Amino acid sequence: DTITVFAAASLKASMDDVTAAFEDKSDHKVQTSYAGSSALARQIEQGAPADVFISANVGWMDHLEAQDLLVPKSRVALLTNALVLISPVDMDADVDLSRNASLIEALGDTPLAMAFVDAVPAGIYGKAVLTSLGLWDAVSPKVAQADNVRGALALVARGEARLGIVYATDARAEPRVSVVATFPSDSHAPIVYPVAEIAPSSQGAQDFMTYLASSEAQAIFESHGFGLVH
Amino acid sequence: MIATLGFSPTEWQAIGLSLKVACIATVFSLPFGIFVAYALVRWNFYGKHFLNGLVHLPLVLPPVVTGYILLVIFGVRGPIGSFLQDWGLVFAFRWTGAALAAAIMAFPLMVRAIRLSLEAVDPKLEQAAATLGASRSWVFLTITLPLAVPGILAGAVLAFAKALGEFGATITFVSSIPGQTQTVPSAIYALLQVPGQEGAALRLVAVSIVLAMGALLFSEILARRASKRVDGA
Amino acid sequence: MIATLGFSPTEWQAIGLSLKVACIATVFSLPFGIFVAYALVRWNFYGKHFLNGLVHLPLVLPPVVTGYILLVIFGVRGPIGSFLQDWGLVFAFRWTGAALAAAIMAFPLMVRAIRLSLEAVDPKLEQAAATLGASRSWVFLTITLPLAVPGILAGAVLAFAKALGEFGATITFVSSIPGQTQTVPSAIYALLQVPGQEGAALRLVAVSIVLAMGALLFSEILARRASKRVDGA
Amino acid sequence: MSLLISVHHKFGDFILDAKFEAPKGLTVLYGRSGSGKSTIINAVAGLLRPQKAQITVGSQVLQDSDARTWVPPHKRRLGYIFQDSRLFPHLSVAGNLDYAARASRRSIDTAHRAQVIDMLDIGALLARRPIALSGGEKQRVAIGRALLADPQVILADEPLASLDGARKAEILPYFERIRDETDIPILYVTHAVNEVARLATTVIALEKGKVLRQGPARDVLSDPRARPMGLGAVGAVLDAVIKAHHDDGLTELDAGGAAFFLPHVAQPIGAKVRVRLPASDVLLAHQRPSGLSALNIVSGQVEAIQNTSESGAIVTLSTCAGPILARITQRSVRAMDLRVGNPCCAIVKTVAIASDLGTDLA
Amino acid sequence: MSLLISVHHKFGDFILDAKFEAPKGLTVLYGRSGSGKSTIINAVAGLLRPQKAQITVGSQVLQDSDARTWVPPHKRRLGYIFQDSRLFPHLSVAGNLDYAARASRRSIDTAHRAQVIDMLDIGALLARRPIALSGGEKQRVAIGRALLADPQVILADEPLASLDGARKAEILPYFERIRDETDIPILYVTHAVNEVARLATTVIALEKGKVLRQGPARDVLSDPRARPMGLGAVGAVLDAVIKAHHDDGLTELDAGGAAFFLPHVAQPIGAKVRVRLPASDVLLAHQRPSGLSALNIVSGQVEAIQNTSESGAIVTLSTCAGPILARITQRSVRAMDLRVGNPCCAIVKTVAIASDLGTDLA
Numbered sequence A: 001d002t003i004t005v006f007a008a009a010s011l012k013a014s015m016d017d018v019t020a021a022f023e024d025k026s027d028h029k030v031q032t033s034y035a036g037s038s039a040l041a042r043q044i045e046q047g048a049p050a051d052v053f054i055s056a057n058v059g060w061m062d063h064l065e066a067q068d069l070l071v072p073k074s075r076v077a078l079l080t081n082a083l084v085l086i087s088p089v090d091m092d093a094d095v096d097l098s099r100n101a102s103l104i105e106a107l108g109d110t111p112l113a114m115a116f117v118d119a120v121p122a123g124i125y126g127k128a129v130l131t132s133l134g135l136w137d138a139v140s141p142k143v144a145q146a147d148n149v150r151g152a153l154a155l156v157a158r159g160e161a162r163l164g165i166v167y168a169t170d171a172r173a174e175p176r177v178s179v180v181a182t183f184p185s186d187s188h189a190p191i192v193y194p195v196a197e198i199a200p201s202s203q204g205a206q207d208f209m210t211y212l213a214s215s216e217a218q219a220i221f222e223s224h225g226f227g228l229v230h
Numbered sequence B, C: 001m002i003a004t005l006g007f008s009p010t011e012w013q014a015i016g017l018s019l020k021v022a023c024i025a026t027v028f029s030l031p032f033g034i035f036v037a038y039a040l041v042r043w044n045f046y047g048k049h050f051l052n053g054l055v056h057l058p059l060v061l062p063p064v065v066t067g068y069i070l071l072v073i074f075g076v077r078g079p080i081g082s083f084l085q086d087w088g089l090v091f092a093f094r095w096t097g098a099a100l101a102a103a104i105m106a107f108p109l110m111v112r113a114i115r116l117s118l119e120a121v122d123p124k125l126e127q128a129a130a131t132l133g134a135s136r137s138w139v140f141l142t143i144t145l146p147l148a149v150p151g152i153l154a155g156a157v158l159a160f161a162k163a164l165g166e167f168g169a170t171i172t173f174v175s176s177i178p179g180q181t182q183t184v185p186s187a188i189y190a191l192l193q194v195p196g197q198e199g200a201a202l203r204l205v206a207v208s209i210v211l212a213m214g215a216l217l218f219s220e221i222l223a224r225r226a227s228k229r230v231d232g233a
Numbered sequence D, E: 001m002s003l004l005i006s007v008h009h010k011f012g013d014f015i016l017d018a019k020f021e022a023p024k025g026l027t028v029l030y031g032r033s034g035s036g037k038s039t040i041i042n043a044v045a046g047l048l049r050p051q052k053a054q055i056t057v058g059s060q061v062l063q064d065s066d067a068r069t070w071v072p073p074h075k076r077r078l079g080y081i082f083q084d085s086r087l088f089p090h091l092s093v094a095g096n097l098d099y100a101a102r103a104s105r106r107s108i109d110t111a112h113r114a115q116v117i118d119m120l121d122i123g124a125l126l127a128r129r130p131i132a133l134s135g136g137e138k139q140r141v142a143i144g145r146a147l148l149a150d151p152q153v154i155l156a157d158e159p160l161a162s163l164d165g166a167r168k169a170e171i172l173p174y175f176e177r178i179r180d181e182t183d184i185p186i187l188y189v190t191h192a193v194n195e196v197a198r199l200a201t202t203v204i205a206l207e208k209g210k211v212l213r214q215g216p217a218r219d220v221l222s223d224p225r226a227r228p229m230g231l232g233a234v235g236a237v238l239d240a241v242i243k244a245h246h247d248d249g250l251t252e253l254d255a256g257g258a259a260f261f262l263p264h265v266a267q268p269i270g271a272k273v274r275v276r277l278p279a280s281d282v283l284l285a286h287q288r289p290s291g292l293s294a295l296n297i298v299s300g301q302v303e304a305i306q307n308t309s310e311s312g313a314i315v316t317l318s319t320c321a322g323p324i325l326a327r328i329t330q331r332s333v334r335a336m337d338l339r340v341g342n343p344c345c346a347i348v349k350t351v352a353i354a355s356d357l358g359t360d361l362a
Ligand SMILES: Nc1ncnc2c1ncn2[C@@H]1O[C@H](COP(=O)(O)OP(=O)(O)OP(=O)(O)O)[C@@H](O)[C@H]1O
Pocket: B232, B233, D131, D132, D133, D134, D135, D136, D137, D162, E011, E012, E013, E014, E031, E032, E033, E034, E035, E036, E037, E038, E039, E040, E083
């Protein structure tokens, strides 16, 4: 069969490897459409021919589940991620997250690159972190919000922003940035990428779901820097 | 193989699809563009300003919004989409949908260009044609339309270029399914999601540019030929 | 309060900013648009096709790519950006950058419209002006330009509409800083990322539409007045 | 077929208020620049919709603003020669000429087409675009385009203004033929007196949007009191028959018994022709002079003497050929002691007659 | 100042190859439609850049294709009246008239402006746009626009073609004044013989792009062999002086001793005038006839007899006033037994002279 997978765009690098490995092992073909989680979720709502949806955003998966568009009980938390503070490699900012003033001093009057803080998961998590650290009110006027986490990453990679908050996986893949600090995982809700089969269920989709849970697939995800849900 | 120019099969598919989408979008919207432009220039009707506004809407709205509106209207569950589906015409998640999105996004550009050229046609010539027995539609076909060729060509090439570059509405409406709805811009977008793939993205950008410049040059040549017919020996 | 129409202060900021950005982008690019259009129509120079292609580029490229290119060139570290910074002109993360992005994205539309109108100006009238002692630039100012008013207005309103709707290049180039660079489209985009916020997005969409339609109507009125001067008593 | 026209239209200060009949034949609209000639023609063509109008061709109502009848221009079967030529710039000369046939899906009458092209001498231009034509060439193509439209009404707005005398002389007979051989009414605007004299069946003189005088060309032209076209246009119009072609190249006409000689006229013996004798080309003498180079001398009686200016007068003689007008000085009237009822001779130069018959129009 | 023109230009099959001098005064370019008149004017204006050309006004070289000299049109100080009026549609009539002054940042000479507006009778149109003008009104505005450009050369391409006789009569004296009172050379295209006769200092006759004949108007017009404008244009041009204004409204001229009477001429006694006697308006008689309405009778001797067609001839008399031409039939030549050397009288109608002096041009 041909399995159509809708996946959050930020998963493209790892998902390309996973699907290639899956296609080697099975006689299914996988088509993956990468776009923002919100766009994909809306399309599924409007009857898109997706068999599997991997979202970067729990909210949108909840939204679909509430409309009974998922194959019951197929939803699982596939991956986790961590949130990091980055800066361009050649600017080597020194920030001590335990000291509140440190981040603000490091920023000076330069912007802090993030994804949309009220809309895009990476931004929402980032805002939560800054709030729990008591920094949000001081920092928020300086936050430059990109439409997705890659945009924030690019701003830092180009050196336009001195600091940015992105996923650990993004920071790892971009050689022009270095991780200044990793935010403690207890300072925000768990960063989870849920996956689910979209109704109606099919053999191919089930096989693919099974494969995603396999240790082989998990290893690929891990190699891209994702954490696994246990 | 040299023939692949280093592009993967899905990328080749995307290039072919983009070309197909841009051509179809241009060709099919052209008659509507001409019609709407003509109506705006020469007719007086109730709701003219509304039509004019409607035509410009895709320009004003963020493409995502346009895409979303298309999804809601032309999706399989949408009012028009479900109706057309009964007639065998499916837009949702097909290349046809990409063409529709491109056509709608390009429509204001096309209409404006044609409208400007139609406005520049001297009504005295149309009158002269009428005194020679030409009905309104014949006047339109033999006088107005040929004299508006510069604008029609400009409109077509703008639409084609826009269709090649359209991304936001397309990916929102028909997603980005390789071989089905993944056009060059969505492929570029996907590549940009992967750090370190800028080079690959750049090659696709180059392809877009080459295609658009080709179309541009072609239209300039046609326009020059058409204007030679009017201006010189 | 009724005066807020239910918009939050940041939303009001976004509306004001969008208007400012669209106006500035239109006003500042207009002279360039006229100049480039004139050069393309009336001059023959080496690299004309290249210039023509360059102007159309923002239409062909996915907006993200254009935004990225702007970032590379006009960012604080970019060749031009760092140079201009020494002169006190900063684009990065400023509303000026949003205006630049909007202007660049709208430029092909503007140039095309003006070009069409310039092409429609009868060179015989320009010749007549020359025989009356008018230098080239005076002919341009007093004959060519006034006769091209329909195209200039069309170009300006297209640019304004496009500037109001521009999202991809703007967000990539200057991101979205409330009060600085958060325009209406980015606000809409953000709202659309969250389930159930369609209503709020819709209200902002309505604002965009109202603004654009106002500009459209205004330009139609100006155009009608200009054409009355040519066609009738 | 005749044209009945009654139009009322206001343009700013200018008010057109004209009512007249253009009977079969050629009706000249005459009047100063801005008097409303083109406006009337446009109303007949349907390009202008006057505020009030009744326009009828034969039995067909083209417009009746009371009955709200309105025939659109393309159904009026017109041959309109515009004051500005209005050629289609994107079509070749041939494409312009054949436009009407194509528009009405008629097959092209190739013999007629060839004849018109030949008359207008535009055969060498057929493949050119209008931009590559001279002013006169454009106008000739515009004339051809209208003539080839198979019209039921011809509207000609100064069709020959930009043409040289020789060209005019070639084209004028064609309008005469349409006037004489077909039933197509022609509305013709011109400022040239010799065109009026030669072509007009009826003359409508306009002034500031009003009809100043209308009537058969002969009456209007030979009435010394009515001079809508200026004194130069006053003259008698005589009906004559070709009597003989002489060996020395002269043609002899007979007008009510009086003989007139003029250079060869290419018409058979017995054919009827119209001869115009401009008052300014007629001399008067007490008695038939001898030893004079003028061949055409008619005797008659003074019927009227009309002073036209401080020093000029127009004398009307009644002769066997009809009334003949002479424009002379009051000094001569006194010197010759001319009085109504006196006998008198009119001397007309041969060539003066000829020039109005088109043998030489330059 | 004089204009020296030598142009070579090829348009498809058409080859213009003309070289001539337009001396001070008014030079008429005469020739059939398509003979290259507008092309020459455009070359002088610099709107066409001929493949080869030398064009000089006074001492200023406008173009020299050998020396690669080229003065752009706006530096040529022209007053070009186009064959199509080419008014600026977005400017009012006033805006059109003042265009040249604004373009060269001159202050407007209000007296001159008022005079031109008055002469052209366009005062009521100043606020209108060209679209709201009639054909003749457009042309008058175009004339005014060119005249107000303070030109050093005037180029007029059939400026009066679309005007009625009375209008022409009003505007012609203005061209005469420029011709006589200023140093501005005028290149003037027309098909109207009476304009040539009245205005031309020099005539350049063109045929198919070549100069057929050129020279002072008097020579070209009074040479029976050279008839670039057709027989109708042949005629003598005499220099005369105003001798007296009589009580009966007639003005008496003296031309080398011969007296000519014509309706009042508004010039002081002693003023020099040019009188044209069209050959077709002259009758011949063996002896001075009596009892004739014509007042102008000059005796002389037959100098030449030239057959011009199968039946016509032109007889040249030498008189004290200068050569006088008469166009008569060969039959009359035989009947009167005219031979070179014989004495003979020329009879010229008063009004024939007058009409060329513009008292009545219609
Ligand atoms: N672009 C062109 N290509 C070919 N032939 C041309 C072009 N332009 C003009 N001609 C020819 O050049 C000749 C001269 O044209 P020109 O306009 O000078 O004539 P003209 O003497 O002014 O005639 P008219 O009295 O009709 O205005 C004409 O025969 C015309 O057909």
